[in-house]
Amino acid sequence: xxxxxxxxxxxxxxxxxxxxxxxxxxxxxxxxxxxxxxxxxxxxxxxxxxxxxxxxxxxxxxxxxxxxxxxxxxxxxxxxxxxxxxxxxxxxxxxxxxxxxxxxxxxxxxxxxxxxxxxxxxxxxxxxxxxxxxxxxxxxxxxxxxxxxxxxxxxxxxxxxxxxxxxxxxxxxxxxxxxxxxxxxxxxxxxxxxxxxxxxxxxxxxxxxx
Amino acid sequence: xxxxxxxxxxxxxxxxxxxxxxxxxxxxxxxxxxxxxxxxxxxxxxxxxxxxxxxxxxxxxxxxxxxxxxxxxxxxxxxxxxxxxxxxxxxxxxxxxxxxxxxxxxxxxxxxxxxxxxxxxxxxxxxxxxxxxxxxxxxxxxxxxxxxxxxxxxxxxxxxxxxxxxxxxxxxxxxxxxxxxxxxxxxxxxxxxxxxxxxxxxxxxxxxxx
Amino acid sequence: xxxxxxxxxxxxxxxxxxxxxxxxxxxxxxxxxxxxxxxxxxxxxxxxxxxxxxxxxxxxxxxxxxxxxxxxxxxxxxxxxxxxxxxxxxxxxxxxxxxxxxxxxxxxxxxxxxxxxxxxxxxxxxxxxxxxxxxxxxxxxxxxxxxxxxxxxxxxxxxxxxxxxxxxxxxxxxxxxxxxxxxxxxxxxxxxxxxxxxxxxxxxxxxxxx
Amino acid sequence: xxxxxxxxxxxxxxxxxxxxxxxxxxxxxxxxxxxxxxxxxxxxxxxxxxxxxxxxxxxxxxxxxxxxxxxxxxxxxxxxxxxxxxxxxxxxxxxxxxxxxxxxxxxxxxxxxxxxxxxxxxxxxxxxxxxxxxxxxxxxxxxxxxxxxxxxxxxxxxxxxxxxxxxxxxxxxxxxxxxxxxxxxxxxxxxxxxxxxxxxxxxxxxxxxx
Numbered sequence: 001x002x003x004x005x006x007x008x009x010x011x012x013x014x015x016x017x018x019x020x021x022x023x024x025x026x027x028x029x030x031x032x033x034x035x036x037x038x039x040x041x042x043x044x045x046x047x048x049x050x051x052x053x054x055x056x057x058x059x060x061x062x063x064x065x066x067x068x069x070x071x072x073x074x075x076x077x078x079x080x081x082x083x084x085x086x087x088x089x090x091x092x093x094x095x096x097x098x099x100x101x102x103x104x105x106x107x108x109x110x111x112x113x114x115x116x117x118x119x120x121x122x123x124x125x126x127x128x129x130x131x132x133x134x135x136x137x138x139x140x141x142x143x144x145x146x147x148x149x150x151x152x153x154x155x156x157x158x159x160x161x162x163x164x165x166x167x168x169x170x171x172x173x174x175x176x177x178x179x180x181x182x183x184x185x186x187x188x189x190x191x192x193x194x195x196x197x198x199x200x201x202x203x204x205x206x207x208x209x210x
Numbered sequence: 211x212x213x214x215x216x217x218x219x220x221x222x223x224x225x226x227x228x229x230x231x232x233x234x235x236x237x238x239x240x241x242x243x244x245x246x247x248x249x250x251x252x253x254x255x256x257x258x259x260x261x262x263x264x265x266x267x268x269x270x271x272x273x274x275x276x277x278x279x280x281x282x283x284x285x286x287x288x289x290x291x292x293x294x295x296x297x298x299x300x301x302x303x304x305x306x307x308x309x310x311x312x313x314x315x316x317x318x319x320x321x322x323x324x325x326x327x328x329x330x331x332x333x334x335x336x337x338x339x340x341x342x343x344x345x346x347x348x349x350x351x352x353x354x355x356x357x358x359x360x361x362x363x364x365x366x367x368x369x370x371x372x373x374x375x376x377x378x379x380x381x382x383x384x385x386x387x388x389x390x391x392x393x394x395x396x397x398x399x400x401x402x403x404x405x406x407x408x409x410x411x412x413x414x415x416x417x418x419x420x
Numbered sequence: 421x422x423x424x425x426x427x428x429x430x431x432x433x434x435x436x437x438x439x440x441x442x443x444x445x446x447x448x449x450x451x452x453x454x455x456x457x458x459x460x461x462x463x464x465x466x467x468x469x470x471x472x473x474x475x476x477x478x479x480x481x482x483x484x485x486x487x488x489x490x491x492x493x494x495x496x497x498x499x500x501x502x503x504x505x506x507x508x509x510x511x512x513x514x515x516x517x518x519x520x521x522x523x524x525x526x527x528x529x530x531x532x533x534x535x536x537x538x539x540x541x542x543x544x545x546x547x548x549x550x551x552x553x554x555x556x557x558x559x560x561x562x563x564x565x566x567x568x569x570x571x572x573x574x575x576x577x578x579x580x581x582x583x584x585x586x587x588x589x590x591x592x593x594x595x596x597x598x599x600x601x602x603x604x605x606x607x608x609x610x611x612x613x614x615x616x617x618x619x620x621x622x623x624x625x626x627x628x629x630x
Numbered sequence: 631x632x633x634x635x636x637x638x639x640x641x642x643x644x645x646x647x648x649x650x651x652x653x654x655x656x657x658x659x660x661x662x663x664x665x666x667x668x669x670x671x672x673x674x675x676x677x678x679x680x681x682x683x684x685x686x687x688x689x690x691x692x693x694x695x696x697x698x699x700x701x702x703x704x705x706x707x708x709x710x711x712x713x714x715x716x717x718x719x720x721x722x723x724x725x726x727x728x729x730x731x732x733x734x735x736x737x738x739x740x741x742x743x744x745x746x747x748x749x750x751x752x753x754x755x756x757x758x759x760x761x762x763x764x765x766x767x768x769x770x771x772x773x774x775x776x777x778x779x780x781x782x783x784x785x786x787x788x789x790x791x792x793x794x795x796x797x798x799x800x801x802x803x804x805x806x807x808x809x810x811x812x813x814x815x816x817x818x819x820x821x822x823x824x825x826x827x828x829x830x831x832x833x834x835x836x837x838x839x840x
Contacts, residue, residue, distance in 0.1 A: 023657075025661055098700070098706075098707075102696070106667075121677050
């Protein structure tokens with residue numbers, strides 16, 4: 001990769017290794033989620049009915065598992081969509097990407113919080129943490145896009161318009177709506193989750209259409 | 211990868227990163243299995259005999275480990291066989307692939323269920339869950355193949371016939387037989403497992419011969 | 421990878437994805453080892469001395485960690501050395517490689533067994549399990565090499581002589597010595613470990629010299 | 631990769647697979663950190679206040695998580711910067727790299743030690759372990775650079791000057807300062823952590839400027 005052609009301008013590198021490294025973090029974050037799934041421990045006699053009941057009781061952890069998985073998957077599709085437009089990296093972009101990866105690995109934690117406490121009086125608190133995580137993730141995506149485009153020669157030729165559109169999506173759509181979700185979470189937890197879900201559906205369709 | 215040649219038609223990308231990402235999920239899913247292996251905790255005096263006994267008592271967890279490992283390996287060989295024929299991806303294919311990867315990471319869970327409860331009256335329930343997982347996995351493989359071939363220009367030239375054959379394997383062989391296995395699991399758990407094992411041997415030979 | 425040039429002869433593929441997948445398993449197996457390291461839980465007052473003592477008491481787990489890490493590293497260097505000579509794979513080679521990867525993921529388990537029980541009367545039993553694992557690993561390496569060379573067109577041109585030499589190393593050096601180590605383990609556990617360590621030093625030097 | 635062009639001089643290989651393997655270890659080490667994050671278990675009634683309190687009480691584990699993540703990220707950026715200059719590997723370089731990866735996987739352990747014991751009388755002991763880990767990591771980086779440059783033909787053409795500069799950074803800056811940090815840790819634990827943090831900021835800027 002970086003090997004065959006020696007670096008022309010120092011401080012800039014090809015993105016192959018950065019993407020491979022990021023893919024590693026994404027795929028591990030998705031796979032580690034399964035460690036949360038516990039076998040049901042049926043009380044008293046082990047019958048078909050008690051095992052079904054045990055599985056049914058675990059639904060919040062299944063729900064958190066599937067939600068976290070698709071959240072990280074959508075983040076990966078977006079990451080892929082961004083780095084398709086970037087052909088070189090510098091150290092600033094690497095650290096911004098690292099910050100984004102930190103948030104990718106963190107996602108399962110607030111998701112588990114919500115799954116555990118959604119039906120308790122602490123629903124407002126956990127939804128605040130949950131949507132707040134995505135505010136920070138939006139900032140991370142914005143940083144990646146800003147650093148990628150501010151060094152214009154980091155981009156694939158003719159892709160600066162698409163990068164700008166993605167950047168607008170981040171700070172005109174994602175950032176304000178996630179902030180709104182965080183602000184209302186203490187009062188109407190369900191609305192906060194609704195906004196987050198709505199945004200994922202938007203990100204999905206946005207990536208499908210184009 | 212995607213870097214050297216800018217994307218000709220937006221919404222379609224090379225598959226290098228998708229495969230690397232998928233490989234990550236497959237390899238982690240296979241490696242995480244080993245976390246289930248517990249050291250024997252011999253009761254009373256620690257002698258050679260008590261440690262051997264402790265190891266022997268753990269056989270259901272060893273069995274589940276080896277079975278899960280080869281199940282995920284076969285799923286990987288099939289995934290490899292499919293993506294060998296695909297040269298581009300779009301968002302729909304990415305999400306179908308993500309759905310398939312979700313099932314890859316889930317496999318250890320129903321396998322552990324079966325290992326734990328096969329000798330109890332709950333055998334029917336756990337075999338239903340187990341074979342049901344592979345019904346859903348078959349649907350995921352079918353979706354990947356349908357989305358790959360419906361956008362004909364996603365395929366490697368001259369490979370649409372092999373894709374169609376693989377698709378037939380999925381919905382004429384895999385899907386109905388796994389559904390049958392799920393249907394009979396409550397009544398004859400052993401038959402359900404036999405059908406699943408038979409299908410793996412079939413997938414192995416199918417991939418070896420061609 | 422497999423994408424740019426459509427498969428000339430069906431049933432044979434480039435090895436890029438197989439290596440990436442194997443690398444994933446190797447690197448995860450090595451990294452998961454660190455999960456075994458526990459923080460010392462100093463009894464009574466938390467002083468510098470009690471924490472040092474707590475760390476010192478954990479030495480068997482540190483020893484197992486470092487040993488497992490380098491064992492898997494040597495197995496990776498050998499795997500790398502073998503696949504450098506292979507340019508295509510078929511399904512048989514994939515499954516042989518999968519069997520080898522199964523053993524890679526298993527290595528931490530017998531290592532932990534030895535670390536836990538070496539100073540007990542069960543030393544013979546755990547050293548039998550330990551060296552027995554490497555007998556099976558030798559068989560897996562042998563299978564990979566046999567399947568790679570039996571389909572002669574799977575090899576990089578002019579490399580069949582080096583493959584044959586590696587194969588001889590497996591079944592004339594590795595296999596008989598590990599079998600010997602397993603046979604004597606019940607009677608002289610230390611000798612069994614000595615043979616295993618000696619072989620690693622041999623594999624290291626063998627890979628350095630060439 | 632190694633496949634398309636057969637190895638010209640035996641014992642030397644392209645670095646693609648070594649980098650992929652290393653990336654795997656780095657990304658897993660970073661992602662595994664999240665396993666340390668525990669859900670708060672609020673005592674008595676589950677209210678918003680008690681959950682916020684529970685989250686606040688976990689701050690040492692959050693702090694350790696973020697610190698470990700960025701430490702490993704900086705190590706990865708440095709590793710990337712080094713291997714950008716290397717085009718071939720031999721067995722010695724592989725083992726030096728393996729030794730470095732061992733330290734990468736270990737980093738979360740001393741970090742957790744510091745997070746747990748910093749406010750106890752054992753602060754000196756844990757800071758000694760912590761900064762001592764980075765002394766050994768510096769030695770590992772030095773070995774990688776020495777082995778890479780001693781076989782001059784392992785380097786990308788015209789990069790030996792940059793390798794020498796990096797090597798000086800290791801043994802004139804990193805090694806002595808980390809050793810100093812380790813030496814003073816028992817007496818002034820805070821100073822030891824300050825030196826380590828200062829060095830990370832230095833590595834960050836060093837990688838950004840060039």
